[in-house]
Amino acid sequence: MLGLLVQRGLVIYLCFFKGADKELLPKMVNTLLNVKLSETENGKRVSVLDLPGNILIIPQATLGGRVKGRSMQYHSNSGKEEGLELYSQFVTLCKKELAANSKCAEAGVVVEHGTYGNRQVLKLDTDGPYTHLIEF
Secondary structure: OOOOOOOOEEEEEEOOEOOOOHHHHHHHHHHHHHOOOEEOOOOOEEOOOOOOOEEEEEEOHHHHOEEEOOEEEOOOEOOHHHHHHHHHHHHHHHHHHHHHOHHHHHHOOOEEEOOOOOOOOOOOOOOOOOOOOOOO
């Protein structure tokens, strides 16, 4: 079991649906990294880039589930190979954005991510929950 410690920042649960394409990835990264969700000590809302904060990206195929009868079905999710490619590109774009941001680079913030297609354990200690659903 690998343990990652991600300090203050942003957790992104990511699921790709059928029809998702790589052209949308830059918009997704830009939106998620620049939306003002984090709170400073004085109560002002800032983006994870302005905080600066770490990012944890978790592939979460179950977000694409729909109830059918008493079961969950995941027919609207992208295929495994397509999803893996999109996920890898998304992670790479997030890392590039943090590296290009002088505030983040100076603070030594990191992007950590789960392994696409594997079940993973997550233990989260937060002063939230502050969950937002953003669809693209």
